[in-house]
């Protein structure tokens with residue numbers, strides 16, 4: 001089952017999402033993580049290094065995560081509470097920039113503001129800085145984690161499966177000194193339609209599930225065969241590709257029994273190769 | 284439907300950029316410095332992006348017109364190619380773009396005028412010999428024309444360049460803008476054709492063979508010069524029936540004598556592209572077929588390839604004259620001898636990466 005991992009920095013950001021997605025704690029010491037049906041949440045704490053380390057830990061204990069959405073507050077010259085989908089994420093320290101592949105335009109308005117349900121999704125660049133910023137600009141918002149999450153998450157998946165959603169918490173009229181943590185809950189709740197839209201889009205990428213299932217099927221059989229019959233690293237690689245090709249051509253994998261006597265890796269590879277050569281291709 | 288437009292700041296005010304942007308009033312617009320920042324960034328999924336590609340509007344710097352590899356021609360001695368666009372609206376499973384680019388997004392270089400001035404300059408290098416320019420290596424020449432209007436402008440330009448020749452390589456039936464005007468005599472509209480069953484199986488989102496043939500007929504009737512590209516030839520146990528029928532259907536639909544050129548090419552991919560493509564499409568039957576992967580170019584085993592090409596050559600030469608025929612590789616196994624000019628058109632093995640797999644569009 002493919003899981004989308006929501007990544008937040010602070011407890012106040014996590015709580016509304018944990019409630020909304022009905023997530024249960026992951027029992028792992030030193031890790032603030034929750035999991036539910038097709039969604040999990042990782043709270044990294046502040047700072048880039050923590051984000052990378054916690055993501056790595058989560059990936060080692062929870063299988064099936066194949067998408068990430070960083071969600072949190074950010075400051076900019078925009079209305080307080082405005083929800084933004086990041087068009088790009090810029091690491092101010094290193095100068096590195098990522099462009100997540102954005103989903104198709106939503107066909108219906110996202111009700112990010114209950115008072116104004118026709119509001120359309122806004123986009124802008126998220127600039128991650130090392131220290132809280134009191135600079136406010138119209139063309140970007142500032143946060144402290146997005147770049148670290150992007151950097152870490154690209155180790156595991158591609159940029160269409162890593163997105164970033166921010167809600168404006170401070171602006172020139174309400175600077176960071178006025179910030180009160182009690183406002184974070186309602187702001188984070190207003191991100192949920194955007195987050196849900198992303199989760200639905202990610203889940204709708206059927207081909208991804210198909211290829212994942214395809215690769216998993218092949219992987220299982222490779223593991224099984226190599227337990228029964230020694231294959232060198234190169235032979236294992238050849239076996240994997242032959243079985244992929246077999247599955248692509250025949251629509252199913254051979255049973256262990258059909259592979260015959262598994263006493264020689266070379267004979268097995270030859271057997272599979274012969275089967276593929278004899279497959280009739282007709283249109 | 285394009286949901287996202289990335290626009291290079293440098294080209295944002297260009298009238299052509301603005302005209303393209305106006306065609307997508309609802310799209311989100313994102314300003315960027317250089318197209319490569321988006322197009323070439325790591326951690327992209329070509330296959331996923333292909334489902335909802337973004338359009339990147341950029342300015343092409345550097346060399347815009349490049350010589351084709353030695354031996355690549357359809358009768359000329361000065362041969363060049365250019366790419367005003369990267370990537371394609373179609374999704375052919377054999378297309379090398381899937382292996383060449385990290386991104387499935389489209390790039391359109393809006394500075395057409397710079398391409399045209401480079402083309403003019405290239406022609407002026409030798410005014411005695413015609414210079415051929417091939418469009419449609421990294422895209423389909425016509426498919427996005429309703430958005431870019433590239434063809435219209437290119438035709439205006441080539442009309443003024445009697446010493447230049449242009450090949451528009453396509454599978455698209457977007458020919459309205461061509462039919463609206465008088466034919467341009469130094470332009471060849473070349474269609475890539477495959478048997479219907481193969482097109483249906485592997486040339487996703489493309490017009491059917493029947494529609495392509497209809498477009499060819501309309502163009503020919505309107506006085507345009509046409510070319511045919513049977514490329515890539517794909518393996519099948521019933522390939523002789525498939526391709527025999529294709530050639531019969533094609534040549535019976537057209538005025539054969541006035542066809543400018545017919546080319547024939549095998550399925551071949553540089554090995555790194557092939558590897559990337561099987562990672563993207565592990566379940567593809569086409570890519571799962573037996574291939575010779577021991578050489579730098581992955582293709583069908585040599586004997587099988589020669590048999591297929593030999594058969595196709597023999598069949599094609601039943602309909603056309605040898606001077607119209609341009610195979611892309613040496614065919615050493617022809618069932619019937621061909622004119623020596625044919626082998627001189629053979630594509631050399633040491634081609635640039637993007638040109639090694641020739642059959643685009």
Ligand code: SF4
Nearest residue numbers: 371373375378643644
């Ligand atoms: S082979 Fe040609 S038509 Fe097909 S996807 Fe590639 S460029 Fe487009």
